[in-house]
Amino acid sequence: MRVCVVGAGPGGIVTAKVLLENGFDVTVLDKYQQVGGVWSAGGCYDGLANQSARRIFEFADLPNRLHFAGAADTQRYLEEYARTFGVLDRVRPGTEAVSVRPVAGPGRVGASGWTVDSRPAGDASARIRSEDFDYVVIASGAHHHARMPELPGREAFRGTVLHSNEVRAGTFTGRRVVVVGGGKSALDLVTRAAREAASATLVQRKVNWMIPERLLLGLVGYKWILFTRLGEALLPRYHDPACVPPIDRVDARVKRALWWLITRDMLLSTGLYRLPKHLRPAHALPFHLAHAGVMPRGYARAVRRGSITPRIGAVQAYTGTGLLLATGEELPADVVVFATGHHKVFPFLDPGVRVHDEAGRLRLYRGIVPPGADRLAFVGFRQVFNNIMGAELTAHWLTRHFLSTLRTAPGEQEMYEAVDARLAWQERVLPGSGGYDFGPYDIHCADELLHDMGLRSRRARNLPAEYLLPGGVAHRYAGLSRE
Secondary structure: OOEEEEEEOOHHHHHHHHHHHHHEEEEEEEOOOOOOOOOOOOOOOOOOOOOOOOOOOEEEOOOOOOOEEEEHHHHHHHHHHHOOOOOOOEEEEOOEEEEEEEOOOOOOOOOOEEEEEHHHHHHHHOOEEEEOEEEEEEEEOOOOOEEEOOOOOHHHHOOEEEEEEEEHOOOOOOOOEEEOOHOOOOHHHHHHHHHHHHHEEEEEOOOOOOEOOEEEEOEEOHHHHHHHHHHHHHOOOOOOOHHHOOHOOOOHHHHHHHHHHHHHHHHHHHOOHHOOOHHHOOOOOOOHHHHOOOOOOOOHHHHOOOOOHHHHHHHHEEOOEEEEOOOOOOEEEEEEEEEEEEEEOOOOOOEOOOOEOOOOOEEOOOEEEEEOEEEEHHHEOOOOOOOHHHHHHHHHHHHHOOOOOOOOOHHHHHHHHHHHHHHHHHHHHHOOOOEEEEOOHHHHHHHHHHHOOOOOOOOOOOOHHHHHHOOOOHHHHHOOOOO
């Protein structure tokens, strides 16, 4: 059974590993020259560091002791994993997928397999290589296709305009920098600009929550709070009733009281409490917790000292010397960086395969397979806080799906109904999730996939450990292929 995996980042290599273990003949296409090359090529901003604490960014069968690792160490870990499990020999580096389309034949879309056209990356004149596969897995990543706002006056601005992906060493040195955005990347970049640039300004529509490296007044690592069953029990109930244990049914008033305490601790532990009120999140947790990244070291201190000038508002237009805000304020700039996210699109996928709705949200059953298309799956678009663990469990689920050995096998209409129900829940609980971001529901998402596979969801030896120790970590799920 031949499988083409598009993408050799973390999701692609773990998927290839699990498929190989189950007897599939795997080919991995990746436009970068290195496995996991998103960390070393054009898919990230210069200076990117991992926001994962120890034992978080790791696959179940290869421990990784790195703690908030830099890009180079993260790259080495991914390459070691690919080499250890025989994936490296299956990768065609520097190869770009140009087209993925269903093989013509009777029955449903994809029932006869898929044709994949590829060519050397970046060479539009190169000869196309066309191959047929029984299955295709798209693991091309959610952070490649930059989202840039179209603002009037661009031709008048004499400075440099970049997306966060395009920032490189020396971009900020001695220049006036304005960063637009309110997420993790924006705060990373403006904190760096505060050290290197002549001036650093951050423009954001609203202030998002950021997670400190350590909670409880800086005493306890975040994974001991946010990655436990007890911590997840405080969240609004998960959409799948089969994954709502009794502890999740705690009275809503108790949850509100505990979140009040957690909110105060977050403000203290991140240093946001020492900033003016308009520079703190407007809503109490868990509102928009799904969009939170780990707070960059030094951000709050740089704001207090005046090294970062924050502005709350919308960008209206370019001027000859910078940006004009909706408030009427003009910001001088030599470099404008838009850390405004990415489009979750697949330009190589046949347009007849519907994976988005009219609002642009991904419509994938379990966040993995598109209803109405056979032998096609996506990895990395069932995103949770610990996305590397989510990708690994997704790989196991889709392998069982390809082999038709899942315990549950809903029909197409049931899939559509399940997608509709889940999207409605996400809009209520995780607004702006785009249909793919499950945020802090690491363990609930894992339970759901394990339930489908007929595997046990409790992974610890006793109940206290099951509920109090970090469960949203990959090593809890070692040996799933044997199970």
